[in-house]
Amino acid sequence: xxxxxxxxxxxxxxxxxxxxxxxxxxxxxxxxxxxxxxxxxxxxxxxxxxxxxxxxxxxxxxxxxxxxxxxxxxxxxxxxxxxxxxxxxxxxxxxxxxxxxxxxxxxxxxxxxxxxxxxxxxxxxxxxxxxxxxxxxxxxxxxxxxxxxxxxxxxxxxxxxxxxxxxxxxxxxxxxxxxxxxxxxxxxxxxxxxxxxxxxxxxxxxxxxxxxxxxxxx
Numbered sequence: 001x002x003x004x005x006x007x008x009x010x011x012x013x014x015x016x017x018x019x020x021x022x023x024x025x026x027x028x029x030x031x032x033x034x035x036x037x038x039x040x041x042x043x044x045x046x047x048x049x050x051x052x053x054x055x056x057x058x059x060x061x062x063x064x065x066x067x068x069x070x071x072x073x074x075x076x077x078x079x080x081x082x083x084x085x086x087x088x089x090x091x092x093x094x095x096x097x098x099x100x101x102x103x104x105x106x107x108x109x110x111x112x113x114x115x116x117x118x119x120x121x122x123x124x125x126x127x128x129x130x131x132x133x134x135x136x137x138x139x140x141x142x143x144x145x146x147x148x149x150x151x152x153x154x155x156x157x158x159x160x161x162x163x164x165x166x167x168x169x170x171x172x173x174x175x176x177x178x179x180x181x182x183x184x185x186x187x188x189x190x191x192x193x194x195x196x197x198x199x200x201x202x203x204x205x206x207x208x209x210x211x212x213x214x215x216x217x218x
Contacts, residue, residue, distance in 0.1 A: 002152035008084035027062030029054060033199060040191045045178045053177035057196075060173060064166045064200055080149055087142050091135065166200070167193055167208070183213050 005074065029037065041050050070076075172180045174189055181189035193212055197205035204211065 027058050027065055029058060029061075033195075037194060039106060039190065040195060041178065041188055044188050049177060053173065055215050056177070057170070060166070061196065061200065063169075064164070067164055068200065077149070077152070080145060084142065084145055084149060087138060087145070091138050091142065093132045094135050094138065097128060098135055100128055147157050165215070166197075167211055171215055181216060183209065183216060184207060 037054060038047065038050055041053070045053065071079075170193055171189070172179045174192070184190060190209070190212060193208050194205050197208055
């Protein structure tokens with residue numbers, strides 16, 4: 001998503017509460033995975049180098065796993081659109097309440113209308129004030145959600161293999177710890193990517209050549 005002044009203004013100074021967890025937990029390679037990855041990289045890196053590489057690679061896989069567990073983009077947009085419609089409808093009701101245009105108490109005697117200091121009148125006054133105060137916060141919430149909804153990238157067509165930049169991230173870590181990756185199909189980088197795609201549950205792990213070339217811009 002591109003930077004948006006409205007979003008940045010609304011989010012300025014905002015901090016997620018401590019209870020808001022964004023990830024499901026650390027990712028770890030099991031013993032079989034580590035043996036296989038050491039074997040794949042045995043000719044291009046020392047065991048110590050591979051150890052450091054796998055630590056950073058595990059975090060990359062953790063992000064990939066968390067991305068895979070997120071709801072489908074269409075479901076997210078539909079839920080967000082539904083939330084927007086419901087909030088905008090609620091905003092109209094609250095605005096009416098805040099202006100005192102909605103009757104919440106059924107007075108059926110004249111003396112009730114004359115009394116201004118009854119429990120009922122105090123409750124109604126509190127409701128009107130609460131609605132008026134809520135309108136400001138709800139408008140801010142709607143503006144933020146509306147902006148995000150409109151600013152979100154809207155890709156067309158089917159998702160391409162490697163669309164999430166997982167292979168590109170692997171390549172960056174590989175280049176940092178080992179050497180420049182290549183597209184050679186019998187090479188260590190190709191085998192590494194193929195194995196990681198397999199444990200991440202990607203169906204195209206059997207032939208990731210096109211996705212690797214796209215990630216490496218070759």
